[in-house]
Amino acid sequence: MTSAENLQAFKREGRIVVVGASLAGLRAAEALRGAGFTGSLTMIGDEMGEPYDRPPLSKQVLTGWVPAENTKLPRRREIDAQWLLGVPASGLDLAGNHVRLADGREVPFDRVLISTGVRARPWFVESEAALDGVFVVRTREHAEALRRALAAGPSRVLVIGAGFTGSEIASVCREREIPVTVAELAPAPLVGALGAMIGDVAADMQRAHGVDLRCGVKVTRLEGDAQGRLRRAHFDDGSTIDTDVAVVALGGIRNTEWLQGSGLAAGVWGIACDTGCRALDLNGLITDDVFVAGDVARCPNPIYEYRLISLEHWANAVEQAEVAAHNMVSGQADRWPHLSIPLFWSIQFGVNIKSVGVPTFADEVVVTQGSVPDRRFVAAYGYRGRVTAAVSFNNAKWLDHYRQLIETAAPFPPPCPTPDQPADMKPVPVDFPGPTLLAQGATVVVTGHDPSERRVTAAHQHR
Amino acid sequence: MRVVVDLSRCEGYAQCAFLAPDAFRMHGEEALMYDPNPDDARRDQVLRAAAACPVQAILVDQLEGRDAPAEASPS
Ligand SMILES: Cc1cc2nc3c(=O)[nH]c(=O)nc-3n(C[C@H](O)[C@H](O)[C@H](O)COP(=O)(O)OP(=O)(O)OC[C@H]3O[C@@H](n4cnc5c(N)ncnc54)[C@H](O)[C@@H]3O)c2cc1C
Ligand code: SF4
Numbered sequence: 001m002t003s004a005e006n007l008q009a010f011k012r013e014g015r016i017v018v019v020g021a022s023l024a025g026l027r028a029a030e031a032l033r034g035a036g037f038t039g040s041l042t043m044i045g046d047e048m049g050e051p052y053d054r055p056p057l058s059k060q061v062l063t064g065w066v067p068a069e070n071t072k073l074p075r076r077r078e079i080d081a082q083w084l085l086g087v088p089a090s091g092l093d094l095a096g097n098h099v100r101l102a103d104g105r106e107v108p109f110d111r112v113l114i115s116t117g118v119r120a121r122p123w124f125v126e127s128e129a130a131l132d133g134v135f136v137v138r139t140r141e142h143a144e145a146l147r148r149a150l151a152a153g154p155s156r157v158l159v160i161g162a163g164f165t166g167s168e169i170a171s172v173c174r175e176r177e178i179p180v181t182v183a184e185l186a187p188a189p190l191v192g193a194l195g196a197m198i199g200d201v202a203a204d205m206q207r208a209h210g211v212d213l214r215c216g217v218k219v220t221r222l223e224g225d226a227q228g229r230l231r232r233a234h235f236d237d238g239s240t241i242d243t244d245v246a247v248v249a250l251g252g253i254r255n256t257e258w259l260q261g262s263g264l265a266a267g268v269w270g271i272a273c274d275t276g277c278r279a280l281d282l283n284g285l286i287t288d289d290v291f292v293a294g295d296v297a298r299c300p301n302p303i304y305e306y307r308l309i310s311l312e313h314w315a316n317a318v319e320q321a322e323v324a325a326h327n328m329v330s331g332q333a334d335r336w337p338h339l340s341i342p343l344f345w346s347i348q349f350g351v352n353i354k355s356v357g358v359p360t361f362a363d364e365v366v367v368t369q370g371s372v373p374d375r376r377f378v379a380a381y382g383y384r385g386r387v388t389a390a391v392s393f394n395n396a397k398w399l400d401h402y403r404q405l406i407e408t409a410a411p412f413p414p415p416c417p418t419p420d421q422p423a424d425m426k427p428v429p430v431d432f433p434g435p436t437l438l439a440q441g442a443t444v445v446v447t448g449h450d451p452s453e454r455r456v457t458a459a460h461q462h463r
Numbered sequence: 464m465r466v467v468v469d470l471s472r473c474e475g476y477a478q479c480a481f482l483a484p485d486a487f488r489m490h491g492e493e494a495l496m497y498d499p500n501p502d503d504a505r506r507d508q509v510l511r512a513a514a515a516c517p518v519q520a521i522l523v524d525q526l527e528g529r530d531a532p533a534e535a536s537p538s
Contacts, residue, residue, distance in 0.1 A: 053467055056499055070500030074465035074524035315471040343471035350491025352475060376492070394492050397474045 007331050010110060014039040016328065017099055017109035018081075019089045020255070021045025023053065024115035024294030024317040029079040031325035041081040042107055044099060046088035047139065055314055057143035058165050059347055062172040064151060068144035089116075092262040094290065110289065111328050114259070114271060114279065115321065117295040118252030118312060123160075128222040133230030135247045137165060146247065154178060154245040158233050160219050162189035164346045166249030167202065171348040174209045181212040181241055183219050183233075194359050194391055196431035198379060201372055201393070209349050222246055252312060254296050264290065270298035270310040275337035277324035291328055293320035299338060303406065304361050304388070313344045339454045341403050345396075351375055356399045357389030357406045359430075366427040368416045370395055377422075378402065381430060382412025464506055465524040466513075468497050472520040479512035479521060487512060 001009070016032060018025045021043040029041055045051075052071040060066040084101065091100035098108045120136035123129035133154075135146045150157070150173065157173050159166045162184035173180035186192060188199030189206060206213045214235070221234040234240050256266040264287070265272040265280040271292045272280040277299065279290040292299075294317035298310040323338040330336075345354045359365075362381035370377030370393075378398050381389035387410045390402035398418070405414050413427050466486065468479075475493030479486075486501040486509050501509055513521035 053499060055470070060496055060498070065496070066498055066500065070498075072465055072500070074467055074522050075526045076522070077525055313471070315469065318469070345470045345473075347470075347490055347494040347496070350494065352491065352494035354471070394494075396493060 003331060007329070010039065011035075011037050011329050012039060014110045015042075015108060016040070016111050016113070017042045017044065017107055018113045018115065019044045019092075019099055020115035020117055020294070020296070021047070021083065021085065022051050022115065022117055022294075023073065023314065024117070024321040025113070026051040026073055026075075026079075026321075027318050028113050028115065028293055028321035028325040028328075029081055030076045031322045032329060033077055033079050035326060035329050037329050039110075041079060042084060042109075043079075043081045044084045044087070044089050044101070044107065046086065048086045049140075052140055054138070057140065058137055058168040059172070061143045062137075062147055062150060062169065063175060064147060068140040068147065071140065088258065090258050092259055092264070092290075094263055094287070097289070111291065112289065113291045113293060113321075113324055113328065114296060115292070115294045115317075116255035116258070117317075118254050121248070121250045121253050123222065123246075123248045123250075125222070128224070129248070130228075131222060131224040131230045132228050133224075133243075133245050134222060135245065137169065137247065137249070138252070146245075149245050150176060150178060154243075156181060156241065156243045156245075158183065158219070158241065158243040158246040159249055160246060161249035161251070162186075162202075162206075162213070162215075163192060163249060163251060164190065164344075164348075166247070167206070168346060168348050169247050169249060170206060170211050171209070174211060174349070179210075179212070181214065181243065182206060183217055183235065184213070184215045185218055187215050189213070189215075192360075192432070194355065195362070195365055195381075197365050197428060198359075198391055201375070205349050205351065205375060219246075252295070254310070256296060269308075270296055272298045272308055275300055275302070275339060276327045276335050277320050277338060278327065291324040293317065293324045301358075302339065303341065303409075304358055307361075309342075309358065311342050311344075313342055315343045316340070336452060337454060341406050343399070343403075352394050352396055353391065354396045354399055355389060355391045356403045357381065357387075359389040359391060360432060361388045362430045364412065364427040365430045366413045366425055367422050368414060368425065369398060369418050369420050369422070371420075371422065380405075380412065380414055382427065385412055386410065387412045387414050464501055464503055464509065466497060466499050466501060466509060467522050468495060469520045469522070470495060472518045473516075474518055476517055478515045478517065482515055483508040483512040 051073045061068045088102045090102040098106045120138035156179045159170045159182045170182045189202040191199035218236040223232040225231045254270045259266040273292045277291050279287045279292050295312045298308045300306045327335045362383045364382045368380045376394040378392045387405040487497045490496045
């Protein structure tokens, strides 16, 4: 049989298994069927019920508008799959081509897609994490439990960690007029993702909305009463606050433990893959039949010097799922690279915050449009003289323009064609708390508009 | 019915909030909040909103009239 005939036979009667039945898994399954795959499709997921959407959990659900139950994802088409839900995969055998389930079953496959995502990082002291009143928010059940606790009218909520999720939760508390303290180790909220300048804006915004924001502090202990209910939190500066609800918003842990011993390049950093979402093995070799998508994937991006980047972004999960699905049922010559520029949004304190690109891949940042005090502006990020990212506060209409600047390696600071330029457009150091990403190398540009024609071409440096 | 809005695409034009105010609301000046599970009685409104969105960011369930697709029942 020729390879084309092999591929046709595989599309007709092959076996595809998807591990992780959430956003990326569902969208991949739909894309597989859309591409004409008629073989057997098995969805393995450790959560019960149909795939649901997570972003509303920290927004619509916590405000009390939408019950957590009502966040099931709409379907683009029937996927005619066999669903194995409520049981985690516990191993991947690449020699024998099967997925092992925790209940002992084995599920054979010809190709497998891994989209096991991340889980919430729990509070580091188990007995304190177990106190009544201590929450995380990753699943529908988590959000429902916290929604109920907020509806009960707590005297004060403590949010530990002022990243996006923590800040959104603080915003919901203020909307519901619940007193809230936010504790953040960094000098300001959102600093890890967006740097010091935007961090200062976020801090002002929180304080203006009545958040008791404490930066540069660490929560050291959560104290419960005799009934096991949270009562107090202790900080490393010796202070304490009385609180009956604490939300631990310290980021996620990638669900890769089950791949130990599989031979894949999987670890705390995620699962490494190529831009075609094909997994790498421990030696860095591309596997043929194992694909990865979503929060668990760690994908190289040519725009960012081929760095392997993991993103916990909704749009990234959808796009990688579509690219992975396409490549799972396509021959070598027809494969697509995943070359989208990352996009992220958050809604907090009535402001629409969006980013395009990778803001941590920057050494300078400059406000290019609008007004920071009005919380209506765009800031562009640059690295060694090229635009690498942009963030907008209530100015999302412009992000597409900045995406094009990033894709075409436009010089930084960028010329801006709009009438709302601030008087002072001076770039400042971006100032991330950790070591900034320092490297140099080829500048590349992305060409084409959809995944079938997007390619990278090498370009000459601007300076 | 089920709805999801790709908010990375949404540019806050608010057409949806105008056409189906029970399902889509603006939060502040340009942030969109929506009900991912609007009442079936609102279906026409919501479909109209989805069609009117200038960036086609609104996805409505294609499996019309089926509450819980049979394939999703856990085995
Ligand atoms: C509260 C909250 C708010 C968010 N807000 C935004 C936002 O505003 N903007 C934005 O861009 N993104 C946001 N996100 C991120 C977005 O939801 C994720 O990027 C997206 O869910 C990733 O989808 P995924 O399918 O890759 O992973 P996940 O959604 O994490 O799904 C992975 C699935 O795999 C399952 N699984 C794990 N291990 C196993 C195993 N061994 N066997 C079987 N199944 C397993 C998990 O239980 C889960 O169901 C938010 C996330 C949360 C939690
Ligand atoms: S019509 Fe589309 S772009 Fe406008 S607010 Fe609604 S979803 Fe967003």
